Amino acid sequence: MKTILLLCCLIAYLGYAMSQSPVSLKMDCKQSLSTVDCSFEFKNDDDEDYYLLKRNTPLEGLRSPFVAVSIDGVPLLYKGYLFYCTPPKKHDFVLLEAGESVTATVQINDIFAFASDGTYNIKYNRPLQILSKENMELESASGEIKSARKIEVDASVFVQLENTNLLSRPVNKESEEEGDQVYIESCSSVATYVGGSSSTRKATTKAHKKLCSKYLRARRKVGNNATYRLWFGAYTNKHARKVKSVLKKSRDRIARNSVKYNFRGSECDSDTYAYTCYQCDTVWLCAIYVSDPTLCRTSGTSKEGTLAHEWTHVGADTEDYAYGVTDSQALARNEPDKAVDNAESFEFYYCRA
Known part of the structure; x- marks a missing residue:
């Protein structure tokens, strides 16, 4: 009976440990006169060093739809670029030492058109991808990173936007050059x-x-x-x-x-x-x-x-x-x-x- 109890406790502990993400995300968005500024903090809450993939995050700038934006349940169309890239390499990651954090602030009105006043939901919608420092050294030698761990994050904010007619709009991405x-x-x-x-x-x-x-x-x-x-x-x-x-x-x-x-x-x-x-x-x-x-x-x-x-x-x-x-x-x-x-x-x- 005692053995069974110990096994149950061990399984419960392992399940809890597996559910804990070593890297957490906090986000906040606010309106200035002509922009909607969103800040993101990625923090290593573990006692081990981890590499965090910058792709599909604001750490690489506005190169992906890492957030979804909606008003009254209606999604806004992402108006940024969609990049077709090679599989990630070491230089596409940033090292987060134990307890360390990295932040980025971007103006999401450059990739979403806020056409009316109201309350908008801005939700982070991409998993984070991390790799331990030890595994990075092993895999980067071969040139291909294969075992990055995906972490689903649940982060979103509501922001009340007013005078949206004053916000700058996404620039037309179409090529105007003659050919x-x-x-x-x-x-x-x-x-x-x-x-x-x-x-x-x-x-x-x-x-x-x-x-x-x-x-x-x-x-x-x-x-x-x-x-x-x-x-x-x-x-x-x-x-x-x-x-x-x-x-x-x-x-x-x-x-x-x-x-x-x-x-x-x-x-x-x-x-x-x-x-x-x-x-x-x-x-x-x-x-x-x-x-x-x-x-x-x-x-x-x-x-x-x-x-x-x-x-x-x-x-x-x-x-x-x-x-x-x-x-x-x-x-x-x-x-x-x-x-x-x-x-x-x-x-x-x-x-x-």
Whole structure:
């Protein structure tokens, strides 16, 4: 009896310990004359040092929809960029020593349009990802961080906004630059190119020509098969309908519509393939994209795959929950609800279906 009691106590203790997050988040938002300023504090409450991933947090600035904003239960559209990046490396993390905290303040009116006065709910909606200092040293040597632990956080604030007509608005993300046009018969659409070499434009046109027919081919392949389960998780009719819908909407977005490919994106860096925004006509393409092979392959990235990835954002409002093969497959196994809304998962499925 005593042994059973001890085992029960041990299980209860382990469950409690597992539920405690070593890193906590506090947030606060307030209105100034022309901005809505939100501050975030990430604190290591543990006695062990941890690395915190900066991506999908305000620690990297306004590069992701790390908060959701609503008024009277109606969500506001995120008007920032959506970045397609390489899997995270050590430099994408910040070290939080035991008891240490790091803060960031951002103006979220740059990524959300507050059109009316009222009470807004601003909720943090991305998990934190952490890695112990010891594991970081082991994994960073291989160049790929695979075992970062996800921590769900519950942080939100209500803020009363007045005179919202005085708030500055998100800047139009569309590219206004003039470019050269190419008619793409397979999609009955016109692609405009800004910047980029002749060879890169030619390769991009070749990749784009594949999209309309291959989105539909990938849609026809949706079913309870190994390829589907690998990228989207356990098969359900509901999830299959979602996958088919994303593929169709992505295809419909580029068919018989004008698109723009801009190779002069000011937000490009060494870790970014491309970026776009919801309801955009433009995809900005970066140096990693340029160096990739043109057509889909069964391992690695490609120009065609990147374009397939980006147009799911524009056509079907997909998210960036995970990057790379390892994290995308883990998302399918553990969080299929997110996998069927993850742009990278669609890229891998599209190229392998």
